[in-house]
Structure formats: C-alpha cells, structure tokens
Amino acid sequence: MRVKKQKHHRRAVRFYTACYGFRGPFKILCDGTFVYHLLANGITLADSALANILGATVKIFTTRCVTEELRSLGDSYSDFVNAARNLITARSVLLIVRSTVVH
Template identity: 40%
Template structure:
C-alpha cells in the first residue's frame, strides 16, 4: 500500500481510537452489499481489510442481514455464502427479522457503544451511519477498501468531548478538520504582530507564523460549528460513483 494512503487510513482510524476507544480486533459489522461487492471485485475481506487497517479484525453480521440476502434470491448465493462465514451477533430481532440497514442502525444506537465499524455499500445506510457520532464507515471503491474520514457529526461530537480534554487531542482534531475543509475560520491575528510575551525570551525569532499562536482563538471562542450542507454530502457521494 502506498505510504500516503496508509497515513490517511491511520489518521482516520486514530481519530476513533483516541476519541471513541476503538481497539483491536476491530469489529466489522458487515452486510450483504459489502460481501457482494467484495466478491465481484475479487476482494478477500478477511485478507485485505486487516492489511488495509493495519490491525486485526473480527468480521460480524446479524441474522437479519443473512435473512435479507436469502430473500433476495439465488443470484446472490455467492455473497450469501461469504456472509454466512462470519460471526453472527445477536441483534434482538431473532424470529422477527427486519432489513439489514434497520438492524444495523439499531445495533449502533445513539452512540455505537460496541465500537462497530460498519461495512456496507448501501448508500442510504451510509448516510444514516454518518449522522451517528463515533461510527467508522468502511466500503469498497472497486478493488480498494476505503475507511471514510470521520463524519462532521463525529468531528463535532469529539470536539465537545475534547473541550474537557487535553491539548494534544485538540490539536489532532484541528488537523483533521483542516484536512476535511470543515474549518472555514478566516485567518485572523496576522497583522497584530508577534505575541509580546513569547518575544521576551527569543527576540530574534518572529512568532507571527507560529502555529501555536494561531490556535489560541479556537479555545477562547465557543463558536457554533457549521454543519456541512446536504448538497456537499451528495456531491461527495457522486464523486464516489464517478470514480
């Protein structure tokens, strides 16, 4: 895997490790659409995903997801076979199966307490998963697995938590936001000149561009985060399709 791509995966994964307590083996809650796509693209989930995430995984599904695939007919037998290999987590719908999407959302609840990573190609489910904080989303882009960057809901939620946490986590979140272009804060303080306090010791070094001084306004002002508009999200989805 290319180093650049690994860094990106690692960064996204670390967000969930640091802010939501994800640990190995990562629990990959998988539906039939993901298996179907894996089969079509000749991806071996148990082989490729751990390599991609650089960590151990446990692939899981639910009875509802299996029954849904069974009901879709013999065309999906291959994918069904793959899905049936995985551990079946109790979802509480035994005897009264619901759709895989609804089932997974129930499994996630409001806060994804069990630290599931959702693996699905179902666009609708993906969109809903993005509205729950702390849920990593995994999908296949042809032959390439993609662990999506944290949704803005996750970023905002983590920021709230971080406001009572340490400085290092704060910096990490800022960096993630810069990456995802959420932080549209105009650059301020540039013309104010160096911080007089930090200049006393080292007069020779100007501190105008010191990244530390730039970060100061963030903790002072409790700005309301701007939600990414719906059309942007749709655009992102479209980009995926085009690729």
C-alpha cells in the same frame, strides 16, 4: 491501495483510538452490499485486506437480517448468501451515532 491512502486511514484510526478509546481487534459490521462487492471484486481475504487498511486486526460480523435479505433476492445470490453465512453472526447489534455540530 496506495501508500498515501493507507497512511491517511491509519492516521484517522489513531485519532479515534486516542479520542474515543477504540482498540483492536476492530469489530466491523458489514451488510449485503459489502458481501456482494467482496465476491464481485474477488477479495476473498477481506479480514486481512481491512487489517492492512486500518493497521490492526479486525473481526468481520454480519447479522441474520443480512443473510435473509440476500436469500430473498433469489437463487442467483446463493453464493453471496453462503459467503455471508461464513462470517460471524452478531446476535444483537447496538449502533451509536454521534453527531457533532460545527460552528
């Protein structure tokens, strides 16, 4: 990734840290598509790649639903199922979506 993009991402992370109290290590919840693209593009150390982008340490999580979804796709996705199992499984996930209205 180019330095300009990394600088932009780090600036956005600093904004969320200051305004919303985010702090490291960042917890990242990934889905089956993310796991698929990690292996398809040969990005084996995803946590270090994301840490470089965000400028802080990260923990990558997945859910049991993601592993079941990949398993239901068939035997051709067995490598992706194994990769998803190697990630930390989040037991309960609460997603909070905040919407802002621009006037």
